[in-house]
Amino acid sequence: VSIGVLKEIEPRERRVAATPASVGRLVKMGLAVIVESGAGASAGFEDAAYAEAGAQIVPKAADVIREADVITKVRPPGAHPETGEHEADQLRAGQKLISFLWPAQNKELVERLAKRKATVLAMDAVPRITRAQKLDALSATANVNGYRAVIEAASHYGRLLGGQVTAAGRIKPAQVFIIGAGVAGLAAIGAARALGAMVKAFDTRPVVREQVTSMGADFVPFEFQGETGEGQGGYAKEVSDAYLAAEQQLIAEHCRTSDIVITTALIPGKKAPELITSGAVVGMHRGSVIVDLAAEQGGNCALTERDRTVERYGVTIVGHTDLTSRMALQASELYAMTIVNLIDEIMGKKKTWELSLDDEIQRGMLVLLDGELKWPPPRPEIR
Numbered sequence: 001v002s003i004g005v006l007k008e009i010e011p012r013e014r015r016v017a018a019t020p021a022s023v024g025r026l027v028k029m030g031l032a033v034i035v036e037s038g039a040g041a042s043a044g045f046e047d048a049a050y051a052e053a054g055a056q057i058v059p060k061a062a063d064v065i066r067e068a069d070v071i072t073k074v075r076p077p078g079a080h081p082e083t084g085e086h087e088a089d090q091l092r093a094g095q096k097l098i099s100f101l102w103p104a105q106n107k108e109l110v111e112r113l114a115k116r117k118a119t120v121l122a123m124d125a126v127p128r129i130t131r132a133q134k135l136d137a138l139s140a141t142a143n144v145n146g147y148r149a150v151i152e153a154a155s156h157y158g159r160l161l162g163g164q165v166t167a168a169g170r171i172k173p174a175q176v177f178i179i180g181a182g183v184a185g186l187a188a189i190g191a192a193r194a195l196g197a198m199v200k201a202f203d204t205r206p207v208v209r210e211q212v213t214s215m216g217a218d219f220v221p222f223e224f225q226g227e228t229g230e231g232q233g234g235y236a237k238e239v240s241d242a243y244l245a246a247e248q249q250l251i252a253e254h255c256r257t258s259d260i261v262i263t264t265a266l267i268p269g270k271k272a273p274e275l276i277t278s279g280a281v282v283g284m285h286r287g288s289v290i291v292d293l294a295a296e297q298g299g300n301c302a303l304t305e306r307d308r309t310v311e312r313y314g315v316t317i318v319g320h321t322d323l324t325s326r327m328a329l330q331a332s333e334l335y336a337m338t339i340v341n342l343i344d345e346i347m348g349k350k351k352t353w354e355l356s357l358d359d360e361i362q363r364g365m366l367v368l369l370d371g372e373l374k375w376p377p378p379r380p381e382i383r
């Protein structure tokens with residue numbers, strides 16, 4: 001079985017689905033690896049390093065697709081920005097693809113891949129269960145994103161984050177407010193605390209309180225007629241309009257006393273909830289910073305502009321959606337290992353590509369099997 005690694009075609013995407021280290025692991029598993037020349041260049045990995053790890057380097061994407069049994073990449077297949085050629089159209093019948101896919105949002109792409117009779121596994125559909133953690137690409141990505149959000153905020157904030165007593169005067173620690181305490185939010189708490197800031201966090205799932213406090217942040221309490229945002233399987237669900245209005249008010253109060261606000265609130269498969277109203281931005285003091293990690297899903301702040309940094313009412317609002325690419329080396333290392341772990345799960349001791357459809361992880365990620373739609377998977381039995 002051979003594994004192919006494509007260079008990403010999205011212009012701002014700098015990550016790559018394999019690193020020299022991950023290639024080494026695949027080769028050790030007895031697999032052949034074929035890497036498109038330049039695939040790792042923007043993440044800091046040269047062709048020579050992949051070759052040294054045992055990969056065959058080929059000049060073009062078409063060469064990878066022709067030679068490899070399993071194609072791996074980061075972004076969902078798309079049209080080449082220069083040639084217009086669509087990556088999906090090049091796949092062969094029975095060929096396997098592993099990448100982020102977002103099947104619920106990309107129905108046309110799924111149909112396109114189905115026409116090719118491809119087998120497709122979506123890295124964004126790894127079940128969030130303990131056994132699957134080593135191939136949880138979403139958590140690996142969110143962790144890097146949360147960290148980078150703090151670095152972005154710090155670079156726009158004109159002061160130190162940590163408190164100090166200096167000969168020239170006292171420096172007060174920055175007050176950081178994190179909205180949404182999932183994987184990205186918790187990583188942001190860790191990074192902000194490490195820089196010495198005072199941190200508080202809010203989430204509609206009360207169960208995260210303990211995780212927030214164990215990271216050294218305060219949890220903002222909120223009680224609304226017994227309603228919470230905890231949905232099935234521990235995921236967040238949409239809250240009622242009345243809850244949202246009350247939450248917006250609570251958030252506005254906390255924004256007023258914060259120097260940096262990082263928002264990460266998402267509902268799986270839905271537009272991001274608007275939590276910071278324009279009125280709340282007006283109430284913040286000049287020089288404060290908002291980093292909106294939900295910008296790609298519409299933003300948690302009413303004034304966020306996707307892929308831009310803007311100043312509104314004296315507040316800097318960062319809406320960039322490429323934070324993971326700004327950490328391309330680290331993000332690629334983690335993503336590449338989730339891919340290796342998935343391939344290892346599938347091939348196991350058999351050393352051949354054989355999907356187990358009764359395995360919760362493989363079944364959960366399977367979007368197409370030789371062109372046949374398998375997504376969404378049947379709901380697992382409630383135990």
Ligand code: NAD
Pocket residue numbers: 127128129130131132133136138139142179180181182183184185202203204205229234235236237239247264265266267268273275
């Ligand atoms: P996410 O990125 O989808 O959402 C981020 C956070 O935003 C969530 O914590 C959510 O509760 C919160 N949120 C949603 N609406 C909000 C609102 N109106 N106000 C404030 N906060 C709001 O979440 P994620 O980080 O991908 O994690 C999703 C779930 O999966 C969590 O329950 C997490 O604990 C769980 N998880 C489990 C595993 C595992 O066991 N393998 C791994 C990762 C995550």
